[in-house]
Amino acid sequence: MVNMNANVSGISNNMKAIWESRPVQPGINPDSSGMPKVGGSDDKKADFANAVKSYVSKVDGLQQTSNMSIKDLLSGKNADITSVVSEVAKADISFKLLVGVRNKLIEAYKQTMNMPL
Helix, strand or coil: CCCCCHHHHHHHHHHHHHHHHHCCCCCCHHCCCCCCCCCCCCHHHHHHHHHHHHHHHHHHHHHHHHHHHEEEEEEECCHHHHHHHHHHHHHHHHHHHHHHHHHHHHHHHHHCCCCCC
């Protein structure tokens, strides 16, 4: 698995430096610069929730397919072991990706909660 922490922190430090060094024009509220608002709109929250539900259901489907292919192999219905290994590998990779995304979301949430106001 690739450790992206060094790359992500480097990008976030660069973005922070760019954000802090931007000029503030007179008569423009610095907080209304087009940056996303905390909390967001309800439709964006619903879109994110739907995307998460969709991906979780896809991962669950891959897990179920993997389990069925293993059962078919053990019962003798399927003699092709390469297809079973392929299904198990797909399910494993998708689950690892899901766990990685979850961990990044939790880390981002913790960092957001620790930000000073």
